[in-house]
Amino acid sequence: MKSYTKPITFFLAIVAPLLIVTLVLRKPEPDHELLNTLRAKYAVKRKPGVDHSKFEILQKNFTNPHEITAACLSCHTERGEELMNSAHFTWEREAFIPGRGVTYLGKKNLVNNFCTGVQSNEGSCMKCHAGYGWNDKSFDFSNPYNIDCVVCHDNTGTYEKASGAAGYPKMGPEGPDFKAIVASVGQPKSAGCGTCHFGGGGGNNVKHGDLELGLLTGGRDVDVHMAVDGLNMNCVDCHTAENHKIKGRYYAVSSSNTQRLNCEDCHTETPHQQNILNEHSIKVACQTCHIPVYAKVNATKMYWDWATATRKKDGKEYEVLDEDGNIVYTSIKGDFVWDKMVKPEYLWFNGTADHHLLTDKVDTSQNILKINTLFGEYRDRDSKIIPVKVHRGRQPYDAENLTIIQAKLWDKDKGKGALWLDLDWERSIEEGMAYIPLPYSGKHSFIKTEMFMPVNHMVSPAAEAVTCKECHTRENGRLAGLTDFYMPGRDRNRTLDLAGQLLLILSFLGIVVHSAIRALSSRKHNTIQSH
Numbered sequence: 001m002k003s004y005t006k007p008i009t010f011f012l013a014i015v016a017p018l019l020i021v022t023l024v025l026r027k028p029e030p031d032h033e034l035l036n037t038l039r040a041k042y043a044v045k046r047k048p049g050v051d052h053s054k055f056e057i058l059q060k061n062f063t064n065p066h067e068i069t070a071a072c073l074s075c076h077t078e079r080g081e082e083l084m085n086s087a088h089f090t091w092e093r094e095a096f097i098p099g100r101g102v103t104y105l106g107k108k109n110l111v112n113n114f115c116t117g118v119q120s121n122e123g124s125c126m127k128c129h130a131g132y133g134w135n136d137k138s139f140d141f142s143n144p145y146n147i148d149c150v151v152c153h154d155n156t157g158t159y160e161k162a163s164g165a166a167g168y169p170k171m172g173p174e175g176p177d178f179k180a181i182v183a184s185v186g187q188p189k190s191a192g193c194g195t196c197h198f199g200g201g202g203g204n205n206v207k208h209g210d211l212e213l214g215l216l217t218g219g220r221d222v223d224v225h226m227a228v229d230g231l232n233m234n235c236v237d238c239h240t241a242e243n244h245k246i247k248g249r250y251y252a253v254s255s256s257n258t259q260r261l262n263c264e265d266c267h268t269e270t271p272h273q274q275n276i277l278n279e280h281s282i283k284v285a286c287q288t289c290h291i292p293v294y295a296k297v298n299a300t301k302m303y304w305d306w307a308t309a310t311r312k313k314d315g316k317e318y319e320v321l322d323e324d325g326n327i328v329y330t331s332i333k334g335d336f337v338w339d340k341m342v343k344p345e346y347l348w349f350n351g352t353a354d355h356h357l358l359t360d361k362v363d364t365s366q367n368i369l370k371i372n373t374l375f376g377e378y379r380d381r382d383s384k385i386i387p388v389k390v391h392r393g394r395q396p397y398d399a400e401n402l403t404i405i406q407a408k409l410w411d412k413d414k415g416k417g418a419l420w421l422d423l424d425w426e427r428s429i430e431e432g433m434a435y436i437p438l439p440y441s442g443k444h445s446f447i448k449t450e451m452f453m454p455v456n457h458m459v460s461p462a463a464e465a466v467t468c469k470e471c472h473t474r475e476n477g478r479l480a481g482l483t484d485f486y487m488p489g490r491d492r493n494r495t496l497d498l499a500g501q502l503l504l505i506l507s508f509l510g511i512v513v514h515s516a517i518r519a520l521s522s523r524k525h526n527t528i529q530s531h
Contacts, residue, residue, distance in 0.1 A: 053183035080144030095255035120435035124410035128196035135166035210457040214297025257351030303337035304393035307446040344387030348376030400441035408432035
């Protein structure tokens with residue numbers, strides 16, 4: 001026993017403390033030098049190119065917004081045509097979808113499971129359109145003076161479209177100061193983009209979960225790119241544009257793998273010092289690891305049940321708020337479920353998508369109807385694992401024709417079938433379907449739906465990225481729902497398990513044999529010394 005005392009004492013007294021100190025004091029992996037280059041690039045803010053207050057044509061007292069557009073186009077002569085051919089104005093894109101062929105789809109004609117859709121509700125929805133006057137089917141998309149230039153280019157932060165005004169701002173004394181606004185126009189700011197993109201679905205962070213007002217004031221813990229205590233980047237630093245076609249896709253309405261914005265555009269496909277992490281990027285999108293949670297500042301809507309809408313208390317519509325002030329029930333929209341600091345769900349995605357159209361048949365044998373489908377699988381070389389927000393709900397469908405329903409939700413006046421005013425589902429459906437026009441059997445029910453939205457914002461600092469064991473684990477891992485591939489640490493493979501067991505057994509036997517030889521050798525040595 002004495003022969004083992006000295007080595008054990010040496011290990012405990014010298015080696016173990018050194019190991020502990022080394023582990024505790026070791027320096028973290030240094031940043032990739034490319035990161036420092038990018039930080040330096042975006043630390044320099046662009047200076048305004050032109051002082052528009054000097055132009056005589058902009059110094060008049062504008063009486064309506066169309067006059068502003070005319071003044072803009074008198075100098076920017078080609079920009080009107082560009083914008084009229086952009087998705088921000090047309091609300092549709094040409095795309096090829098397998099099984100459908102060439103399609104022209106977008107916000108103007110697709111359904112969703114938030115406010116369900118635009119058609120028959122243009123007067124309200126067009127508060128987020130880059131134009132004026134889209135109130136119904138008669139809107140003239142070929143008239144460049146219907147473009148709203150200042151909704152994107154206002155730098156005063158005072159321009160705002162009116163609710164229920166088909167894209168027009170408030171007019172008259174209560175309206176914006178057009179003269180001050182046109183004098184300060186410039187590159188779009190994040191707050192301007194957020195006017196529409198933060199408020200989609202009817203309120204701040206309702207729809208996306210990763211796009212909200214908190215990005216404008218949050219620190220690096222909210223988003224490392226837009227952090228006010230960091231680079232303080234603007235949306236257009238990443239979402240660059242050429243001829244008014246802006247990079248980036250929202251796959252609740254987009255279908256094709258074009259004009260996408262990817263992290264690799266700046267960070268390259270090898271952003272890490274460790275090759276094992278870079279190898280992950282072959283099949284794992286950057287966002288999967290670097291956005292561990294979304295809805296970091298304000299809650300986002302996760303469930304919307306239209307089936308409970310139209311209820312009244314004491315003959316009147318009502319609403320219920322949770323402790324954070326979020327509406328959890330309202331007579332005009334139904335029940336909601338909100339959540340905050342949400343872990344994403346995960347899907348394979350190759351950049352293409354399909355959508356359930358108003359003319360598609362509903363398969364009632366399926367428990368859930370997918371409003372959109374993100375294509376991808378492990379065997380597809382273009383597919384990567386991405387994080388998604390899945391918005392679930394119940395919405396109306398035609399129980400006999402088996403088609404999804406577009407209801408009329410909004411109108412300026414009561415008595416015209418708008419659900420939000422009349423609280424009458426049957427009349428609302430009749431008016432909405434007649435407007436499109438599509439047949440309605442007169443019988444409706446409600447079906448469970450899901451809508452999939454890739455999560456791309458609210459990137460966390462590197463130290464807060466998803467850890468290895470959050471995925472490579474047998475129980476409740478983040479990627480437990482993706483079962484079409486083998487993942488070490490999560491999945492079992494009989495051949496690999498057997499090989500591993502044999503290696504362990506052989507290693508153990510090797511240790512035993514080696515120890516036995518050392519013990520015998522030591523005993524023999526001690527015996528010789530004793531003689």
